[in-house]
Amino acid sequence: MTHFGDHLRQRREALRKTDRRYSLRQVAQRVGIEPAYLSKIERGDLQPPSEATTLRLAGELGEDPDVLLAMAGKVSSDLQAIIRKRPKLFADLLRQLKQAPDHAILTVVREVRDGDW
Amino acid sequence: MTHFGDHLRQRREALRKTDRRYSLRQVAQRVGIEPAYLSKIERGDLQPPSEATTLRLAGELGEDPDVLLAMAGKVSSDLQAIIRKRPKLFADLLRQLKQAPDHAILTVVREVRDGDW
DNA sequence: TGTCATGTATCGTATATACTACACATTTGA
DNA sequence: TCAAATGTGTAGTATATACGATACATGACA
Numbered sequence: 001m002t003h004f005g006d007h008l009r010q011r012r013e014a015l016r017k018t019d020r021r022y023s024l025r026q027v028a029q030r031v032g033i034e035p036a037y038l039s040k041i042e043r044g045d046l047q048p049p050s051e052a053t054t055l056r057l058a059g060e061l062g063e064d065p066d067v068l069l070a071m072a073g074k075v076s077s078d079l080q081a082i083i084r085k086r087p088k089l090f091a092d093l094l095r096q097l098k099q100a101p102d103h104a105i106l107t108v109v110r111e112v113r114d115g116d117w
Numbered sequence: 118m119t120h121f122g123d124h125l126r127q128r129r130e131a132l133r134k135t136d137r138r139y140s141l142r143q144v145a146q147r148v149g150i151e152p153a154y155l156s157k158i159e160r161g162d163l164q165p166p167s168e169a170t171t172l173r174l175a176g177e178l179g180e181d182p183d184v185l186l187a188m189a190g191k192v193s194s195d196l197q198a199i200i201r202k203r204p205k206l207f208a209d210l211l212r213q214l215k216q217a218p219d220h221a222i223l224t225v226v227r228e229v230r231d232g233d234w
Numbered sequence: 235t236g237t238c239a240t241g242t243a244t245c246g247t248a249t250a251t252a253c254t255a256c257a258c259a260t261t262t263g264a
Numbered sequence: 265t266c267a268a269a270t271g272t273g274t275a276g277t278a279t280a281t282a283c284g285a286t287a288c289a290t291g292a293c294a
Binding site: 235236237239245247257263 | 273283288291
Binding site for chain 2: 064
């Protein structure tokens with residue numbers, strides 16, 4: 001499993017190949033953090049940043065926010081809020097689905113989307 | 118919405134009516150925290166405790182752990198781990214189900230439980 | 235060849251989290 | 265009635281979180 005920082009750096013360097021605006025310093029500036037801070041994060045010297053900063057990084061680097069948050073060891077606060085409103089229901093559901101294969105979960109997602117209630 | 122601390126106190130006092138072992142001090146001791154700390158939590162003077170302590174409180178007071186954690190503004194770390202392993206899938210699922218009525222989610226839970234994969 | 239940008243090392247800070255320790259006034263039960 | 269138990273006020277602590285500011289060596293490039 002590739003590290004959060006490694007992943008950031010790989011992604012940034014990839015974008016950098018076709019766009020010089022993706023230097024560490026410029027990305028840091030657009031994201032609103034110090035270059036030194038981003039440097040240490042990319043190198044795994046520091047913990048991944050806060051949810052808010054991680055989301056801005058995802059936006060800047062064109063990454064899926066939930067996936068990047070997951071790599072940062074976090075779960076989006078809006079998802080947490082959904083669970084907290086009906087904790088028993090969603091706790092049961094998630095533990096049931098823990099073992100289920102991806103396609104089964106996808107099926108459920110589609111069922112719900114197309115479901116009529 | 119009743120406060121986390123209020124809820125704890127109500128629950129503890131209810132148990133106390135039939136069992137003197139549910140004094141604040143004795144519960145605190147069994148849970149492994151200082152009475153003064155539990156007092157302030159019940160009165161809403163301090164934030165809800167850590168996940169670990171909240172779970173011990175749930176056990177001691179016979180409450181559903183996920184529900185009590187939700188009242189503490191948290192989501193169980195094992196549920197978070199489930200989500201983090203397949204963030205896109207579960208993020209989509211939860212956002213789909215955000216609006217769904219309880220019975221629809223229950224149906225999904227049962228479908229998955231009885232499903233054959 | 236000099237200057238501009240780049241990545242990084244070092245140091246420091248503000249705030250939040252998660253409690254403990256102790257003392258004290260009040261209440262309860264034998 | 266008095267000793268034990270109860271709830272609470274005050275003060276303090278250790279650790280984690282989430283960064284900022286500054287300075288510096290290296291590399292690119294014009």
